[in-house]
Amino acid sequence: MAQPTAQPDFKTRLQNWIPKLVLSPSVAMVFVFVYGFIIFTVYLSFTDSRMLPSFGWVGFENYDKLFRLSHWTIALKNLAIFASLYIIICTVIGLALAIFLDQKIRGEGVLRPIYLYPMALSFIVTGTAWKWLLDPGIGLEHTMHLWGWTSFQFDWIKNRDYAIYTVVLAAVWQTSGFVMAMFLAGLRGIDNEILKAAQMDGASNWNLYRRIIIPQLRPAFLSAFVILSHLAIKSYDLVIALTGGGPGRATELPATFMYSYTFSRNQMGIGASSAVIMLMTIAAIMIPYLYAELKEGK
Incomplete structure (x- = not known):
């Protein structure tokens, strides 16, 4: 004859419910x-x-x-330029840095946090710092003139045709280290036995990366693409701090368009x-x- 299962006592039931009770306000706030x-x-x-x-x-x-609206069309065109360059350059630089660190170089423990440091900054700080750096009156161009290179000119941030590329520069600087970390984790997860077997068969380093290593980084590539696309689409604070959407509407993006039409244009x-x-x-x-x-x- 089957024995009746013992019912949990009050203390056990309370221990099971306490985490749910503690988390329920946070869950409710997220839903609302x-x-x-x-x-x-x-x-x-x-x-x-x-x-x-x-x-x-x-x-x-x-x-x-x-x-x-022509403003929305401009924002979409700027987003296409910004997102495509941002994703491609970040992916290439992140992969190159990951491969470099994966060579077990001396000083990896110092270089890795240096590459990751920009991601610790907010986009507002990044935009402000790059605005100072790229301002022709006080930044890089002014410094080069003081050093004697008076013919040096780098006024992209004031130029309608090139201003969007300054946003790309600042965004790539901030995010490449994060992409590097994802690729480095993928590289460190590849089975060394497969690589040793390929090397014993006479595979060169180029073929090793092209045929074995990079194809196995597909999840890292996909994750990088999703994260970078998400960051590109919702970019607002970086643009506001760096260019304010200008000059004119040269760096207008959908996120800045949404804010201006909702709160400035009513x-x-x-x-x-x-x-x-x-x-x-x-x-x-x-x-x-x-x-x-x-x-x-x-």
Whole structure:
């Protein structure tokens, strides 16, 4: 005859419930202030909200207005330039630094934190520092003139045609070390026996990296792409601190467009619709990545 299972006593039940009770306020706040406000923003994008939220339903009118605005078109073009260069350069530099450190060089313990240090700074600090460095009146150009190279000119931050590339420079400087850390973790996770076997078969270093090592870094490449794409799409503070979106609208990005139309131009409906477009773009990147990760984990 089966013995009845013993019921947990009060103390055991309390120990099981305490973590849930402690975490429940945080979970509730996340649902309200993250997911709740996402839903509210989506709703506002279909209303005639201007300076304050309104509940007059206008359907897709805000989205139609948004894609007919030249400012939004400029922001999308700038994002395409910034994101493509940012992702490619960060990936190349991060991989090169990881391969360099993976050679078991002397002083790796010193170099690794130096490469990672910029990521510890906020984008506001990075933007301000690079603004001083690139300002022709007080930065690099001025210093070179003081040293005697009076013909030296580097005024990209004031030039409409090149200002967006200064944002790329600052963003790459801040994030390359983080990408390096991801690739270095991937390199250190490769089975050395496979590499030794390939070397015994006469594989050169070039073929070793091209045919064995780099293909096995596919998860690191994918993770780097997702993270860098996310950072590029929501870039706001770096642009504001570095260029303020200027000169003119030369460095306007969707994030700065959303802020200006919502809080400066009192067009909350259009600002919300631009935020929804950004959310959909990030979701289009994140959902396939999460699906692939979950599918691979089964």
